[in-house]
Amino acid sequence: MNKAYSLLVFAFIASAASAQDSGFLPEAKLTGADIATLNAGAGFTQKLIHLNVEWVNPYGIAYAKAGVFLNGDKTFGGQVGFRYPVHFTGKDKNGYYLGAYAGHIESKEVDGDYESRLGGGVDLAYVMLSKERISTFSVGIGAGEELTDSSGHTIAETEPKIQFSYTLSIGL
DSSP, X not given: OHHHHHHHHHHHHHHHHHHHHSTTSOOOXXXXXXXXXXXXXXXXXXXXXXXXXXXXXXXXXXXXXXXXXXXXXXXXXXXXXXXXXXXXXXXXXXXEEEEEEEEEEEEEXXXXXXXXXXXXXXXXXXXXXXXXXXXXXXXXXXXXXXXXXXXXXXXXXXXXXXXXXXXXXXEO
């Protein structure tokens, strides 16, 4: 029986190793561009005012946001995400990027205190990208966790929500 498991593990590792050699990886569309690799800035996402860091790599733009929600008692919130270039519309790699995000999507009052809801979703962004700056407008759709109060009443249900965002970052 142990030989059968060893054979299955070997087959799994061999198939995973061969997958790395295949054309599975997306096309690296940002190679050779004169762009700052690391950028820092600020922006807003729904009611979340945040600072953000963006990392431009050959496959797209990874980002992390951290800030506070403007409603209630200024509850902490943060998001991470990645955007892949889909269609360029001009020079300097400006264009449409498709992305995914996860983190805090809103702040709601539960039992007298404000709580940040965790969630995730996808977005479509227009990115103006140059060697000095990244400016991003995005609209996304996602869903968050269900929030209930101490008596069991539902405060926020898990349902799709639209998320608008704008960030401006400068190269470091």
